[in-house]
Amino acid sequence: MSRVIQWLAELIELPSVNPAFAEPGDPVAGEQRVAAYVQDRARAAGLETELQPVTEDRANVLVRMRPPGRVRHRVVFAPHMDTVSVTSADQLRARRKGDRLTGRGACDTKASLAAMLWVLVEAARHGRYPRQTEVILAALVDEEYGQAGSRRLARDRLRVDLAIVGEPTRLRVVTAHKGSLWLRLVAEGRAAHGATPWMGRNAITALMRAILVLESEYVPGLGEHRHPLLGPPTLSVGRVGGGRQPNVVPEEAWAEMDRRLVPGENALRVLREIRSLLRRHALPVRVEPLTKATCPPLETDPSHPWVRMFLEILQQREPAGAHYFCDAAILSAGGMPAVVFGPGDVAQAHTRDEWVSVRQVERACAQLGRWLERLP
Ligand SMILES: [Zn+2]
Numbered sequence: 001m002s003r004v005i006q007w008l009a010e011l012i013e014l015p016s017v018n019p020a021f022a023e024p025g026d027p028v029a030g031e032q033r034v035a036a037y038v039q040d041r042a043r044a045a046g047l048e049t050e051l052q053p054v055t056e057d058r059a060n061v062l063v064r065m066r067p068p069g070r071v072r073h074r075v076v077f078a079p080h081m082d083t084v085s086v087t088s089a090d091q092l093r094a095r096r097k098g099d100r101l102t103g104r105g106a107c108d109t110k111a112s113l114a115a116m117l118w119v120l121v122e123a124a125r126h127g128r129y130p131r132q133t134e135v136i137l138a139a140l141v142d143e144e145y146g147q148a149g150s151r152r153l154a155r156d157r158l159r160v161d162l163a164i165v166g167e168p169t170r171l172r173v174v175t176a177h178k179g180s181l182w183l184r185l186v187a188e189g190r191a192a193h194g195a196t197p198w199m200g201r202n203a204i205t206a207l208m209r210a211i212l213v214l215e216s217e218y219v220p221g222l223g224e225h226r227h228p229l230l231g232p233p234t235l236s237v238g239r240v241g242g243g244r245q246p247n248v249v250p251e252e253a254w255a256e257m258d259r260r261l262v263p264g265e266n267a268l269r270v271l272r273e274i275r276s277l278l279r280r281h282a283l284p285v286r287v288e289p290l291t292k293a294t295c296p297p298l299e300t301d302p303s304h305p306w307v308r309m310f311l312e313i314l315q316q317r318e319p320a321g322a323h324y325f326c327d328a329a330i331l332s333a334g335g336m337p338a339v340v341f342g343p344g345d346v347a348q349a350h351t352r353d354e355w356v357s358v359r360q361v362e363r364a365c366a367q368l369g370r371w372l373e374r375l376p
Contacts, residue, residue, distance in 0.1 A: 004365055005101060005358050008114035009094035011037060012103035019058075020145035021085040028092070031081040031141045034110075035061045038081075038117055038139050045124040054141050054152045063137040065120055065129060073133040073376060074159060075306075076336065077120070077368075078150065078327055079113040079166030080143030084350050091352075100355040107344030107356040112166025113139060115343060115364040122365075123372050130375040133161075143327050147295065150327035154334025162306040163336040164368075165328040168344030171360060171367065173311050175319035175339050176229045179261035179297035179329060181270060182290035184254060185210055187242070189284070191251040200249030201284070204242050207253040210278055210285040211237055214257075218277055227262040229321030230297075234260045256290065260323070263299035298329040300337050307339055313370050314341075322346070 001009070014037055015028035022029035039049045042063040051059040061081075083105035086092055091104040101111075120137050123129065140149030167174075187207035192200025219235050226232045235257060242253025259270055267289065275287050300307060302319040311319065319339075324346055328338040343360035 001096065002362060004114055004118040005361060007041070007118060008101060008106070008111055008361060009096070009103075011110040011114055012094040012101075012105055013092060015086065015092055016081050016083055016105065017085050018082040018142060018144045028086055031058060034081040034113075035059065035139065038063065038113070038137070041117055041121055042137070045121040047120065047124050052152060054148050058141045058148070060141055060149045060153060061139040063117070063120060063139075065124060065135040067130050067132050067134060069132060071132070071134045073161045075133060075135050075375065076158075076160050076163040076331075077116040077135070077137045077166065078140055078153070078163050078331060079109050079116055079342070080140045080149065080327060081113065082142055082144050083108065083110070084144055087352065091354075096358070099358050101358050102353055102355040104354055106348075106354050107168045108346070108349035108354065109143075109166050109168065109342060111168070111344050111356040111361045112342035112364070115361055115368060116166055118365050119368040119372055122369065128373065130372065133375040135372065135375070140327060147327055147330050150330040154331050154336070157335060160336040162310065163328070163331045163338040164310070165326055165331065165338055165340045166342040167326045167340050168342050168346045168349055168356070169320065169322065169340050170345050171314070171341070171343060171364060172320040173307070173314060173316055173339050173341050174322045175298075175300045175302050175307060176227065176263060177298045177322040177325055177328065177340065178230055178233070179265070180295050180325050181259045181261060181267045182294065183257040183259055183271075183274070184288045184290050185257065186286045186288070187253045187284060188286070189249065189251045189253070192249040194247030194249060197249050200251075203250045203253040206284050207240070207242060207255055209281070210283045211255060213277065213281050213283070214274070218274065225262055225265060227264075227321070229319065230262050230323070233262045233265060261297050263297040265297065267294060295325040296329045296333055298325070298332055298338065300332060300339055304337050306337065309374060310339065310341075310371060313374060314367055
């Protein structure tokens with residue numbers, strides 16, 4: 001096993017479940033073990049490290065590779081350290097079979113973290129520092145939930161030429177991804193005895209009508225906003241509930257929806273569109289944003305010189321798009337041109353037997369290494 005794959009296996013075996021997906025006090029929760037690992041490896045190679053507090057007990061790790069002279073450019077590697085939940089103990093064991101390394105976080109996104117850390121440490125060990133470019137590895141907390149880590153990093157308004165966010169892209173440079181807006185629809189009715197429904201107003205049927213209106217009159221129009229790399233925006237209803245018991249006309253019913261946005265759309269305008277459509281149908285339904293899991297879309301200009309240089313090194317003609325959202329949009333909104341790049345396929349992320357291709361991880365190291373060598 002090559003050293004970087006050994007590191008990846010060790011990272012998989014350090015649990016870092018996002019605390020939002022664990023019970024309080026659960027020993028697998030939190031990024032601190034991975035953070036300590038990153039710091040140890042970096043320090044051993046003579047790199048400066050620093051904890052950037054995000055909440056009371058969670059912190060991003062910043063590893064800095066400073067050029068010998070003045071800093072004229074800056075690039076950031078930004079993988080996250082947290083994972084989704086573990087449902088069995090064997091997910092915390094790294095298992096190798098042929099080209100596959102299996103375990104929680106293997107692909108999302110400890111493979112990117114291992115590769116990015118590895119190339120920095122290798123370059124430092126061999127004294128291959130860029131002359132004018134500061135390279136920062138920002139290992140972030142909380143990507144899988146509220147993205148508090150990238151929000152904290154973006155707040156510093158650091159001048160950055162390019163941020164490479166580590167997520168599984170099958171080693172493609174991704175310059176655009178969709179944003180996400182979660183919505184809650186609440187229908188209001190009037191309770192009555194189930195034997196005399198005409199005395200009440202049924203919130204469930206009002207809600208059903210609202211959902212059907214959205215499906216038949218709103219969703220088809222989304223095609224007009226089609227994005228060349230991402231396709232059209234989408235709307236999907238994910239949860240519904242309401243009512244108390246069969247013989248009571250329900251006075252409240254609710255639904256939760258996931259609206260994915262393409263670049264150029266914004267959450268406020270989307271809310272307004274949906275509200276005005278439901279109003280036109282005189283439906284007694286309120287629409288509210290659910291604050292969690294709201295992320296703007298990402299669109300970074302592929303002709304940006306540092307993006308072009310990265311595409312060239314990867315010998316990739318056209319940039320790619322991704323359907324999932326990630327920290328890249330948050331960093332980009334904070335003024336850093338950002339792309340997404342990393343080994344692994346998102347089809348394996350969050351699955352029970354999450355795995356990553358060992359060969360892809362090694363190729364990622366070679367590609368990122370070549371990128372470092374090209375930096376001024
Ligand atoms: Zn991820």
